[in-house]
Amino acid sequence: MFLVGKYARVVLLIGLVMGTVVVWAVSARDFDLARAERVSALQKPDLWQALLPAFVSQRDSEQLERQLGVLLEQPAVRYAVALDGAGDVLASLVRDPGADPSLPMLSGLRTGVPALAVGQRARALPAPFNEPRGWLSQLFPSLARGKVSDVTVPIISPVNPLEGIITSEALLASWAAPEAPGSVFVVGYIALGIDHGDLWQSLRDDIALTILYCVIALSLATALAGFYGRHLFGSLSELVESAREAVSKKLNTDIEFRAKGEAAHIAVLLNTAFAELKRYRANLNVDRELLNLKVEEQGSVITEREQQLTEARTEVTRTREDLHKMAYYDSLTGLPNRRFFNEQLNLLLKICRREESILALMFIDLDNFKRINDSLGHSAGDLLLREVSARLANCTRTSDLLGHFTDRHISVEVSRLGGDEFTVVANNLKDPEEAANVAKRALKALGAPMTIDGHELIVTPSIGIAIGPRDGKDVESLVRAADTAMYQAKTTGKNNYVYYTDEMSTTNMERLQLESDLRKAVEREELMLHYQPMVSLATGSVVGVEALVRWLHPQRGMVSPGEFIPLAEEMGLTLEIGEWTLRTACQTVAAMHKEGHRLTKVSVNISPIAISRSFAERVNNILNSTGVDPKHIELEITENVLMETDAASIESLRQLKKLGVSLSIDDFGTGYSSLSYLSHFPLDTLKIDGSFVQDFDKSANNKSLVEAIAAMGASLDLRVIAEGVETSEQLMFLRGLKLDIIQGYLFSRPVTAPKLPFILEKGYFRPKITQAMIVDTSGLKLDPA
Ligand code: C2E
Ligand code: MG
Ligand code: MG
Numbered sequence: 001m002f003l004v005g006k007y008a009r010v011v012l013l014i015g016l017v018m019g020t021v022v023v024w025a026v027s028a029r030d031f032d033l034a035r036a037e038r039v040s041a042l043q044k045p046d047l048w049q050a051l052l053p054a055f056v057s058q059r060d061s062e063q064l065e066r067q068l069g070v071l072l073e074q075p076a077v078r079y080a081v082a083l084d085g086a087g088d089v090l091a092s093l094v095r096d097p098g099a100d101p102s103l104p105m106l107s108g109l110r111t112g113v114p115a116l117a118v119g120q121r122a123r124a125l126p127a128p129f130n131e132p133r134g135w136l137s138q139l140f141p142s143l144a145r146g147k148v149s150d151v152t153v154p155i156i157s158p159v160n161p162l163e164g165i166i167t168s169e170a171l172l173a174s175w176a177a178p179e180a181p182g183s184v185f186v187v188g189y190i191a192l193g194i195d196h197g198d199l200w201q202s203l204r205d206d207i208a209l210t211i212l213y214c215v216i217a218l219s220l221a222t223a224l225a226g227f228y229g230r231h232l233f234g235s236l237s238e239l240v241e242s243a244r245e246a247v248s249k250k251l252n253t254d255i256e257f258r259a260k261g262e263a264a265h266i267a268v269l270l271n272t273a274f275a276e277l278k279r280y281r282a283n284l285n286v287d288r289e290l291l292n293l294k295v296e297e298q299g300s301v302i303t304e305r306e307q308q309l310t311e312a313r314t315e316v317t318r319t320r321e322d323l324h325k326m327a328y329y330d331s332l333t334g335l336p337n338r339r340f341f342n343e344q345l346n347l348l349l350k351i352c353r354r355e356e357s358i359l360a361l362m363f364i365d366l367d368n369f370k371r372i373n374d375s376l377g378h379s380a381g382d383l384l385l386r387e388v389s390a391r392l393a394n395c396t397r398t399s400d401l402l403g404h405f406t407d408r409h410i411s412v413e414v415s416r417l418g419g420d421e422f423t424v425v426a427n428n429l430k431d432p433e434e435a436a437n438v439a440k441r442a443l444k445a446l447g448a449p450m451t452i453d454g455h456e457l458i459v460t461p462s463i464g465i466a467i468g469p470r471d472g473k474d475v476e477s478l479v480r481a482a483d484t485a486m487y488q489a490k491t492t493g494k495n496n497y498v499y500y501t502d503e504m505s506t507t508n509m510e511r512l513q514l515e516s517d518l519r520k521a522v523e524r525e526e527l528m529l530h531y532q533p534m535v536s537l538a539t540g541s542v543v544g545v546e547a548l549v550r551w552l553h554p555q556r557g558m559v560s561p562g563e564f565i566p567l568a569e570e571m572g573l574t575l576e577i578g579e580w581t582l583r584t585a586c587q588t589v590a591a592m593h594k595e596g597h598r599l600t601k602v603s604v605n606i607s608p609i610a611i612s613r614s615f616a617e618r619v620n621n622i623l624n625s626t627g628v629d630p631k632h633i634e635l636e637i638t639e640n641v642l643m644e645t646d647a648a649s650i651e652s653l654r655q656l657k658k659l660g661v662s663l664s665i666d667d668f669g670t671g672y673s674s675l676s677y678l679s680h681f682p683l684d685t686l687k688i689d690g691s692f693v694q695d696f697d698k699s700a701n702n703k704s705l706v707e708a709i710a711a712m713g714a715s716l717d718l719r720v721i722a723e724g725v726e727t728s729e730q731l732m733f734l735r736g737l738k739l740d741i742i743q744g745y746l747f748s749r750p751v752t753a754p755k756l757p758f759i760l761e762k763g764y765f766r767p768k769i770t771q772a773m774i775v776d777t778s779g780l781k782l783d784p785a
Contacts, residue, residue: 007233008226011221011222011225015218019214019217019218023207026207026210027206027207030207038192038194041074042153042192052155053156053171056187058166065093068091071192072093076195078193079093081190081191081192082188083188084187087106115154115186117154118151118153119152120149122147122148124146127146129146130146148193149193151194152189152190153191155186155188156186158174159174159185160183232261238258238259239259239263239270242257246274257270327339330416332386335415337416338415338418341413345479346475348468349468358432358467358470359426360425360432360465361465361466361479362425362439362442362463363465363483364442365422365461366388366446366461367459367461367494369419369459370574370609372457377453380452384450384452387450387452388420389414389422391450392424392446396424410434411426411428412427423479424439432499435465435499442461443496446459446460447460447495462490463485464498465482466481467500490566511567514559514564518571518573526552526554527550528552528752529581529585530549531588532546532750534603535765535769537735537741537742539766540765541763541765542765543741545602545603546636546743547588547602547605548605581605586622589602589633590626590628592757598760599632599756601634604633611637613648615656616652634661634684637653638666638670639665639670642678653681653682662684663683664683664685664721665687668687668688668709685718685719686713686719687723688709692709693723693724697729706733707737710737714738719741721739721742721743722734722742723744725744725747731746731772748765
């Protein structure tokens, strides 16, 4: 319904404006008429009027005042004045004497007005005479406030005043003459002051009536407009209501717009627009659905990407962990590596310094590991290292001496620095001696036999113990100290532990120097061979010589093989030195033969490490290159090696045999070989270790051992040689055992090659044998055999 309301309001407004205009126009016209009416009273064609020029000419103020009085009776006339032609006042009447005293000058009122025309000028009255008069002017003060219209009407005479004073008679005669006067004369003026306020007041009834008519007309018009509006906008309003409802339901309704008349077009348009809108919305929904689908699709792609990202992240983390493990742990044993060890020890040393506590660093090196590694192969070596690390980790972990790291007891960390070098760090020690318990456990754990690749092996470690920060304030110096102590342990018998002492450091320095010198020894040709004869008791001739290596050190002089061969083995120089020895020995044989000396055999000591698959080939090469018949060469291997040797090494020994060289087993008796065990090897010679020979008379055991070996050798059809024979007693004892070949200081110390020709002379040692037998016969211990 609001449309109708608006429409009605507009109509009302228009009606009001129009009504106001009408009322104003009618009132203004009434005002003008009323004013004109006042003026027309002066122009009435009555007698008095006709005589007025005479009264002016005669200056009869009495008559004039009477006339003015009539005029003044008219409502709204404030004053009436009679003036002569020159503008002098002849008579004047003022309705309210207290009102405006000033009358305007005639000249001012008539300026620009034709002589016979009525002059009319409106002017504002000065205060205090301008008070509104009547309720209307009070209601609309601006309408008539203090306003007066000064009206001047000329007094016309048909008689010429210049011909003398105009008389009433002449005037009347002139007016009454049938012919119209030829000319007329203005003899004076009547001036009227018409008060606007009063005039409006006099019109109030008329104005009220006009307003009434207007109100009636307006009411009628509004009623009509309302009626028509309702007719016109009723349908429109319904349409609006329907549209509003449709909008409120968000177009989710099947509304059909219906309307009559003009509004029917709008309904049709609305229906079309609504249908269009619905279709548009349906399209929009489809689009939105599609968009949702795409979003979902993208969402699943994103989820997939996120999964991939998570997987990649996990992979990176794993790789990082692997890298960390690779960087800090030994891949073979799983123990912390050198890097980890260094960092940990560095940290622990700092803590020790701060807390004034001590720790022990144990440097563990396996005795003869290189030998095992080379003879059994690297995979067996790896297995061994794993077993060793497992045992070390176990014995330190399960020790009842050791508490947990966080306790204020000892905590132990095992690391592998590389090769066969292990470290054990025992932290939070109260006393340096506590480390010995850990070391003993390690020795015990490692000392138990272990089966590697079907071989039963005994691995012994050498342990060096350094106490931090006493023996070394930083990692490097502490490790050096422990290493020195370890080396000391090795040189003093192996399979034990040694605490570091300051005196050792000089030994260590010497050892380092020795190592570096040894490396250069072969190049500088500082190595040499001495030859010790093996003498036949039956003939007194040399049946062979043993080549024994010597190192002529530029500063130290002669260094014995017992000192530098183990060092060479640890340093991996075995093959190099071994080849040099064999080659030199062969060259000596060749040289002796060339000079025509009778050298039937040279024995060369072979380091167990050297015996591998390719060994026979290398031996063959050397024999070929020196042109020595293999039958002149005997290779000495130790008994211990035989025990540890695997199938590959046995095969290697067989190959050597095939070459034509003979094989001898050195230092026999020091190991644990059994008779049947020996029969597995293609051996030619058995050398009884000198220690048994030398002590045969001190221990019954030794004596019976030598006897047993001699018997065993004979039964196995081996050549048996006794080593280290120094005295006649020993010689006679051996002779009694039917041992024929003797090696020892009794006959000769090892000699240099140039001396060989002499001792190779046939029966060279016969005098010595005779002498020994005499000495022995003269003694009390003569063996009846
Ligand atoms: P080995 O093979 O048992 O050599 C015999 C050792 O006993 C030699 O010591 C020899 O000088 C010493 N000897 C000989 N007769 C007597 C004696 O009557 N009394 C005493 N007390 N000793 C005697 P050397 O030359 O010091 O050699 C020691 C060991 O070094 C050798 O024992 C051998 O195992 C090793 N060796 C020597 N030369 C070589 C070499 O060229 N290669 C390898 N791998 N080892 C070698
Ligand atoms: Mg030997
Ligand atoms: Mg020997």
